[in-house]
Amino acid sequence: MAASPDPSARPGDGGSASAEPILVVDDIYKQFETQDGVLVAVDHVSFDVKPGEFLSVIGPSGCGKSTLFNIMGGLLDGYGGRVSVAGETVRGPHASIGMIFQEESTFPWRSVIDNVAFPLEIAGMPKAERLEKARHFVDLVGLDGFERRYPSELSGGMRQRVSMARTLASEPKILLMDEPFAALDEQTRLLLGDKVLQIQQDLKQTTLLITHNLTEAVQLSDRILVMTYRPGKTKRIVAIDLPRPRTSEIVGSDAFGHYVAQIWNDLREEASRGMRDDESRRGGARRA
Amino acid sequence: MISRTLFRQQIVPIVFGIVCLAALIALIEFLIWIGVINRFIVPYPSEIIGSFKRIIVEEDVLDRFLLTAGEALAASLMLTVVGISLGVLLHRMHLLRLATETWIAAVASAPLVLMYPLFLVIYGRSALTIIMIGFVAALPPVILKTLEGLSGTRKVLIDVGRSFNLTPSQLYWKILFPAALPNIFVGVRLGMIFALINIVGVEFLINFGGLGQLVNELAERYDLPGTYAAICFVILVSVVFFIVTERAERWLRPV
Ligand SMILES: Nc1ncnc2c1ncn2[C@@H]1O[C@H](COP(=O)(O)OP(=O)(O)OP(=O)(O)O)[C@@H](O)[C@H]1O
Ligand SMILES: [Mg+2]
Numbered sequence: 335m336a337a338s339p340d341p342s343a344r345p346g347d348g349g350s351a352s353a354e355p356i357l358v359v360d361d362i363y364k365q366f367e368t369q370d371g372v373l374v375a376v377d378h379v380s381f382d383v384k385p386g387e388f389l390s391v392i393g394p395s396g397c398g399k400s401t402l403f404n405i406m407g408g409l410l411d412g413y414g415g416r417v418s419v420a421g422e423t424v425r426g427p428h429a430s431i432g433m434i435f436q437e438e439s440t441f442p443w444r445s446v447i448d449n450v451a452f453p454l455e456i457a458g459m460p461k462a463e464r465l466e467k468a469r470h471f472v473d474l475v476g477l478d479g480f481e482r483r484y485p486s487e488l489s490g491g492m493r494q495r496v497s498m499a500r501t502l503a504s505e506p507k508i509l510l511m512d513e514p515f516a517a518l519d520e521q522t523r524l525l526l527g528d529k530v531l532q533i534q535q536d537l538k539q540t541t542l543l544i545t546h547n548l549t550e551a552v553q554l555s556d557r558i559l560v561m562t563y564r565p566g567k568t569k570r571i572v573a574i575d576l577p578r579p580r581t582s583e584i585v586g587s588d589a590f591g592h593y594v595a596q597i598w599n600d601l602r603e604e605a606s607r608g609m610r611d612d613e614s615r616r617g618g619a620r621r622a
Numbered sequence: 623m624i625s626r627t628l629f630r631q632q633i634v635p636i637v638f639g640i641v642c643l644a645a646l647i648a649l650i651e652f653l654i655w656i657g658v659i660n661r662f663i664v665p666y667p668s669e670i671i672g673s674f675k676r677i678i679v680e681e682d683v684l685d686r687f688l689l690t691a692g693e694a695l696a697a698s699l700m701l702t703v704v705g706i707s708l709g710v711l712l713h714r715m716h717l718l719r720l721a722t723e724t725w726i727a728a729v730a731s732a733p734l735v736l737m738y739p740l741f742l743v744i745y746g747r748s749a750l751t752i753i754m755i756g757f758v759a760a761l762p763p764v765i766l767k768t769l770e771g772l773s774g775t776r777k778v779l780i781d782v783g784r785s786f787n788l789t790p791s792q793l794y795w796k797i798l799f800p801a802a803l804p805n806i807f808v809g810v811r812l813g814m815i816f817a818l819i820n821i822v823g824v825e826f827l828i829n830f831g832g833l834g835q836l837v838n839e840l841a842e843r844y845d846l847p848g849t850y851a852a853i854c855f856v857i858l859v860s861v862v863f864f865i866v867t868e869r870a871e872r873w874l875r876p877v
């Protein structure tokens with residue numbers, strides 16, 4: 335109902351509306367062998383992302399989002415289907431993809447600034463230049479003054495921001511983020527979400543955000559992919575037809591609430607299915 | 623402010639350590655004096671301290687100290703290079719690891735020092751024999767700890783490296799090594815201790831070279847204070863090595 339007739343229509347960005355997709359996920363299937371047998375983590379998921387588009391993937395815990403993320407990043411193989419970037423099949427980590435991981439991933443032996451400068455160092459940028467650039471991204475995530483500190487001296491949320499800055503510093507064409515804001519408080523989450531959006535719009539960065547925060551997804555995205563609980567399938571793709579920038583006025587609007595309600599409906603079904611599933615599994619284990 | 627934290631964090635522990643040591647020495651002195659400890663087995667600490675001058679002047683203890691320390695240094699350098707390389711090799715070759723890891727752990731607890739006749743045959747009655755025994759006996763902890771450190775690297779850190787398109791050698795130098803460094807240093811320190819024990823033990827057994835030989839001679843002369851004083855120099859070697867590795871670790875990995 336709220337889905338726009340043309341899902342590729344992008345409010346706020348006219349240029350790339352008709353462009354070829356830069357990232358294509360085609361019929362991805364991935365299963366894991368576990369002690370309890372075969373577990374289908376991702377079940378024939380397909381979608382594509384246009385240049386400069388902001389797509390969110392939302393779904394209950396354990397539905398296969400991180401698995402999909404790792405497949406798109408070229409870190410996981412042994413799957414069915416195909417991922418391609420600008421027409422080129424992904425067979426390993428791809429130069430134009432940057433990833434922000436769900437888990438804490440700072441290098442504990444490097445200071446904040448050296449963590450952020452890491453991809454620049456790998457790219458062979460001279461020291462002065464890369465420190466300068468890294469400092470810019472440290473400021474961007476609000477960690478100025480902490481450049482010389484080590485991750486062990488930071489809070490969990492601050493560390494997550496360090497790893498975000500590190501990936502942003504590499505200025506990838508396509509940015510994949512796996513619940514990057516999960517460890518943050520609400521205010522930081524909003525501020526940082528704004529920052530990321532700003533960068534994304536400035537650099538015309540193609541962004542894929544994995545989240546289970548509904549408001550966040552609706553506020554940031556052009557489209558939202560809702561996944562089902564195990565096996566992880568596409569339940570629905572919803573285009574968010576709201577103007578940008580998404581000011582507090584828009585976030586408070588009826589249309590916004592409408593989207594949230596619609597997606598929540600889908601999600602609730604899946605989440606409760608997931609919980610029932612877990613309960614019966616526990617019950618089964620007790621009986622066994 | 624700064625000098626105060628320095629005082630708290632560096633001076634106080636050192637002073638406390640010295641005070642504890644002095645108290646322990648005084649306690650032993652007292653226990654011997656009241657007859658709880660047999661003075662013909664453990665000499666008075668004051669006698670041991672008194673005999674330092676004698677063993678320095680008459681027994682060339684400084685030269686022997688340098689010889690034993692030199693042997694230990696040579697063994698440690700070989701240990702570090704070969705042990706870490708073998709650790710890396712086992713980490714890269716999974717089959718080799720599965721096939722040999724238990725064996726290496728078993729070798730770690732074998733009293734290799736008792737194989738000294740074999741080494742004598744190969745290397746002759748020389749410092750080289752001593753170095754080689756120290757080296758071989760101390761290899762297992764370095765290999766095992768290197769392996770443990772490398773394979774204990776959190777997967778997500780490796781994934782970060784891969785996502786930035788690191789080459790395999792960059793992945794080793796920029797991520798696996800720094801991540802494994804604390805473990806590797808534990809292994810190297812353990813290895814040095816193993817090496818020193820074996821070096822002094824072989825010197826003692828084959829009556830050749832540095833401090834071990836001195837301990838042997840003094841014990842045979844039933845010069846107990848001198849024997850204990852010589853043992854203090856063995857401890858000094860290990861303290862020096864410990865401090866050096868600690869410095870090296872802090873230099874390589876500040877946190
Ligand atoms: N290496 C693995 N071996 C076996 N099973 C796995 C493996 N990785 C993931 N799984 C399983 O696949 C399913 C999906 O996991 P995944 O991490 O992709 O979920 P997710 O959607 O990211 O969840 P969350 O929101 O909690 O992060 C889970 O049931 C998990 O147990
Ligand atoms: Mg996940």
